[in-house]
Amino acid sequence: MISEDNIFIKDYKKVDIRFALTYPNIYRTAMSSLGYNILYNYINERADTWCERITYPNIHSIESNTPLKSFDIISFSLQFEEDYFNVLEMLKQTEIPLRREDRSSKDPLIIAGGPCATANPMPMSPYIDIFIIGEGEVIINQFLDKYLENKELSSFLDIKGIYIPEFDNDANIAIVNEMEDAYHITRPIISRSDDDEYKTVFSDSIMLNVSRGCTRGCRFCMSSYLYRPMRETNIDKLVETAIESRENTGLNKITLIGAAVSDYDGIEELIKRLEGKGFQISTPSLRIESITYESLRLLKESGLKTITLAPESIDSLRKRINKSIPDEKIFSVIEDAVKLDFNIKLYFLIGLPHETMDDIKELCGYIERIANMHTSRHKIKFSINPVVPKPHTPMQWMSYDFKDIKRKSKYIKKNLRKYSIKIESPKKALIQYILSCGNSEVSEIIERSLTRDVNIHEWMGYLPEYGIDDELPWDGIDVGVKKEFLKIEYKRLETKKQTPWCNNSTCYNCGSCD
Numbered sequence: 031m032i033s034e035d036n037i038f039i040k041d042y043k044k045v046d047i048r049f050a051l052t053y054p055n056i057y058r059t060a061m062s063s064l065g066y067n068i069l070y071n072y073i074n075e076r077a078d079t080w081c082e083r084i085t086y087p088n089i090h091s092i093e094s095n096t097p098l099k100s101f102d103i104i105s106f107s108l109q110f111e112e113d114y115f116n117v118l119e120m121l122k123q124t125e126i127p128l129r130r131e132d133r134s135s136k137d138p139l140i141i142a143g144g145p146c147a148t149a150n151p152m153p154m155s156p157y158i159d160i161f162i163i164g165e166g167e168v169i170i171n172q173f174l175d176k177y178l179e180n181k182e183l184s185s186f187l188d189i190k191g192i193y194i195p196e197f198d199n200d201a202n203i204a205i206v207n208e209m210e211d212a213y214h215i216t217r218p219i220i221s222r223s224d225d226d227e228y229k230t231v232f233s234d235s236i237m238l239n240v241s242r243g244c245t246r247g248c249r250f251c252m253s254s255y256l257y258r259p260m261r262e263t264n265i266d267k268l269v270e271t272a273i274e275s276r277e278n279t280g281l282n283k284i285t286l287i288g289a290a291v292s293d294y295d296g297i298e299e300l301i302k303r304l305e306g307k308g309f310q311i312s313t314p315s316l317r318i319e320s321i322t323y324e325s326l327r328l329l330k331e332s333g334l335k336t337i338t339l340a341p342e343s344i345d346s347l348r349k350r351i352n353k354s355i356p357d358e359k360i361f362s363v364i365e366d367a368v369k370l371d372f373n374i375k376l377y378f379l380i381g382l383p384h385e386t387m388d389d390i391k392e393l394c395g396y397i398e399r400i401a402n403m404h405t406s407r408h409k410i411k412f413s414i415n416p417v418v419p420k421p422h423t424p425m426q427w428m429s430y431d432f433k434d435i436k437r438k439s440k441y442i443k444k445n446l447r448k449y450s451i452k453i454e455s456p457k458k459a460l461i462q463y464i465l466s467c468g469n470s471e472v473s474e475i476i477e478r479s480l481t482r483d484v485n486i487h488e489w490m491g492y493l494p495e496y497g498i499d500d501e502l503p504w505d506g507i508d509v510g511v512k513k514e515f516l517k518i519e520y521k522r523l524e525t526k527k528q529t530p531w532c533n534n535s536t537c538y539n540c541g542s543c544d
């Protein structure tokens with residue numbers, strides 16, 4: 031079983047709002063999410079609200095075993111499109127009518143946030159009363175104050191970062207301007223369990239929020255367009271937070287969290303200072319361009335065992351997606367990692383724009399070359415994923431070619447059998463694409479999947495196709511980046527023209543900093 035420290039237990043008779051922070055995926059995934067943990071602590075700082083956690087497949091809270099339907103507000107954290115099915119399953123289990131039109135004022139208010147809610151709320155819009163567009167901690171206090179004042183849906187419309195399907199209002203994203211205004215947890219929940227199901231990815235470690243947002247501009251990456259610009263926490267604040275968290279937990283291990291931790295200005299100084307205070311450091315997110323031998327050595331010295339790198343593809347296709355890292359740099363980072371005896375995990379994409387079978391053959395050779403750089407093959411693992419076009423990215427006008435991806439995935443499987451390779455199912459990626467880029471009609475097939483198996487042909491019936499001048503389902507959600515800018519980037523997928531990193535060069539007016 032599981033035991034936890036630092037959870038909030040309040041007297042339910044003394045609070046005005048009972049808030050169910052619901053994660054439609056298993057405990058391990060929920061508690062590995064920094065955003066989920068931030069909201070839990072942040073909301074519980076309010077004396078008038080008790081925020082409790084509920085994770086799939088349970089429909090009772092961890093804190094007090096209260097059933098989901100007894101809460102005033104149920105908030106779903108939508109990190110992955112595939113979790114939409116679990117949202118409906120949880121509502122069904124707890125006997126809350128799925129569709130908002132079938133619910134009454136006696137039912138809890140159902141809200142949703144997270145990257146999927148921010149990017150395209152439409153597929154889930156028949157079920158959710160209010161979507162939070164952006165970073166929760168900027169919006170949630172205003173939202174809860176308003177809830178206490180007036181529960182009418184229309185009263186929430188004047189809060190920035192709110193989308194209400196009933197009014198289909200235009201919404202602007204709300205994010206923290208500076209990391210000084212962000213919430214940094216100093217009393218994180220620590221969970222212990224013998225059961226792997228409950229062990230979090232960063233178990234026994236304090237998560238430090240080094241930065242948010244990334245402006246490198248990889249053309250397939252949704253979070254890099256949603257959460258611009260890049261915002262960094264200053265080193266003193268990070269070291270202070272780490273020390274205070276250690277005092278509150280007894281933990282000595284730090285996990286650095288950010289969109290691309292190695293891009294953090296002063297990463298080596300940060301590692302040295304944390305190490306100097308006796309911390310062990312790890313991080314799941316390194317950007318190849320900004321990795322130095324010194325930063326790898328420091329990370330190794332402080333206990334990191336595995337590094338994760340994302341070359342994505344061969345050089346010519348990397349240029350198309352604006353991730354123009356030279357092969358020499360990729361190979362030299364891998365060589366350094368091999369020298370330092372890291373386990374290495376590499377991510378690749380298939381189905382990139384204009385990718386041919388010849389490219390796939392070249393990719394297989396490329397992967398083979400990397401695999402052979404280590405004498406123990408099991409130390410290098412490859413994850414190959416079909417690229418899924420996402421809203422608010424230059425790829426939003428591309429479709430998903432199921433047959434082509436299936437053929438390529440088969441070829442790779444056959445030709446790289448002897449290496450440690452995991453290929454994501456083309457069918458799963460197709461469903462993810464429909465859930466990501468679909469409109470509100472997609473809700474029909476999500477709901478149908480609750481009662482029976484839905485075959486691939488039925489899914490294909492919901493495959494979106496958008497032309498460059500079409501209105502897109504998420505056009506009413508303004509995340510800062512201008513559509514005109516995305517159109518320029520879309521054309522550059524063809525021409526392979528690079529858009530430089532604005533941290534290093536001049537601003538190219540994507541719209542995020544307006």
Ligand code: SF4
Nearest residue numbers: 532537538540541543
């Ligand atoms: S507006 Fe300019 S500086 Fe801001 S994220 Fe966009 S390109 Fe970078």
